Amino acid sequence: MKTKALALVGGLMAATALAAAPAKADVKIGLLGGVSGPIAAMAPAMIDAAQLAFAQVNEQGGILAGEKLVGVVGDSACSPQGGTDAATKAVNIEGVVAVVGPHCSGAVLAAAGSVTVPAGIAMVTPSGTSPEISGLDDKDTVFRTVPSDDYQGRALARTLKEQGYAKVAVAYLNNDYGTGLANAFKAEFEAQGGEVAGFAAHEADKASYRSNLADLSSGGADTLVIFDYGDGTGLTILRQALENGFFEKFVGGDGMKSDALFKELGSDNLTTFVASSPVGEKSDALDVFNEAFKAAGGDPDAIFVNTSYDAAFLLALAVEKAGGDKAGVAAALREVSNGEGEAILPGEWAKAKALIAEGKAIDYKGAAGDHNFDANGDVPGTYALFKIEGDAFTVVSEMK
Known part of the structure; x- marks a missing residue:
């Protein structure tokens, strides 16, 4: 009995010691x-x-x-x-x-x-x-x-102007992303001598944007710049613009660089589409x-x-x-x-x-x-302009 008691005490002491050393938390x-x-x-x-x-x-x-x-x-x-x-x-x-x-x-x-x-x-x-x-x-x-969209929007505007885009219309999603990008783009495009012939916000998830597109095209621009998401409303706008022949050329911000575009619309229908996107240096x-x-x-x-x-x-x-x-x-x-x-x-x-x-x-x-953060926690960045070839995005040019 004494031996068993000692063994029991020893076991309890060991268990207590183990319990006192908790497992490391993730x-x-x-x-x-x-x-x-x-x-x-x-x-x-x-x-x-x-x-x-x-x-x-x-x-x-x-x-x-x-x-x-x-x-x-x-x-x-x-x-x-x-x-x-x-x-x-x-x-x-x-x-x-x-x-x-x-x-x-x-x-x-x-x-x-x-x-x-x-x-x-x-x-x-x-x-x-x-x-x-x-x-x-x-x-x-x-x-x-x-980088901030203030940089992307302005770089995209300069790049388009350099490539001969003179007159554009802009459709942008009415949220923080769309508004910030659109305003930066418009300011720089006009500063570079370009004309923004239409500039309008839209709400997400509507069944039809045909009236929005008709209004935007009434200014005579042949290019539509879309600041939205290619997996959401941006896809719908691009589809309806193509179906109704409102514009000849299309430009997107980084939110539009989505595989959903060529998967849903076919790359053959997107030969005049380009999109900006950040790239690693x-x-x-x-x-x-x-x-x-x-x-x-x-x-x-x-x-x-x-x-x-x-x-x-x-x-x-x-x-x-x-x-x-x-x-x-x-x-x-x-x-x-x-x-x-x-x-x-x-x-x-x-x-x-x-x-x-x-x-x-x-x-x-x-x-x-x-990533040498500035006072606002921001970083500089590098962007490129992409086009669709087959089932992939390929670089057209760097953006500065």
Whole structure:
């Protein structure tokens, strides 16, 4: 009996000792994407690219004291309410230390204003491009790895004018994305001597836009510029413009660079369509990402995949630099990508982690470029003009 009692006591003591050493908790970062809504076809590749960054972290020893880095996916639905709801769940229920996304500008503005800024949570959007994001009173917690539409709109206007487009009409979605891009484009196109013969906002998800198109074409422009989403209303507008012969040539912003166009309308009907889109600066970092993403089954040419990867990898570096302290992640973002320190390429987690542990400065060289954030959390960017050839988008020219 005495031996059994001692064994029982020993077993209880061992169990107590085990219970006193809790398992390491996962470190969570929110991935708030437009899983449903007008960019639903784009979102999966963007989320996959961010998940690749997290997988590389975990394959190379994990984050902080060997914890697993987990991407918590939420559907921001490309809407203000969806962004707020997804951010609320990620921050208050899941306990994320930072957020990648949301994907759409309206969702970014709403989620930041209602959730992440009050909570002091760092947010990096890979595709929220509205100029309004730059002016957020965000306590320096909102960043992006994609340039503002003020840059895209003006670059597109200059490029079109250089290529001989003299008179255009502009149809834009009545939301933060469409309005910001359209206003920047119009200002620059007219400054370059071009004529905007029609300029009108439209609401999403109507069955017919024929009356809108008729009004826009009445000014005599042969080119329609569409600032909308190719998986949503933009596709409907383009289809109805083609069916009714309202315009001869078509131009889209980055939201229109969607495979849905040639899948639904046929590439033969889109020979006069071009679209602007951000592209990674040619670099070793971009080559490294492209190879890794392709090896993981992804398409490196899909829109916003390199900016999504960079947003995720940057946040992982910042969390490591901040020692896991949520309140310190935003400041750490600026420290890990500011042009100073030893260069870190995509996927070089073990190297970065060791340097951070030694107290040495690092400088992340992103797949989409050097993300040296300005005072507003913005970055410069590189764009190109694309056309459709067969079942793919190919570059027509760079945009400056």
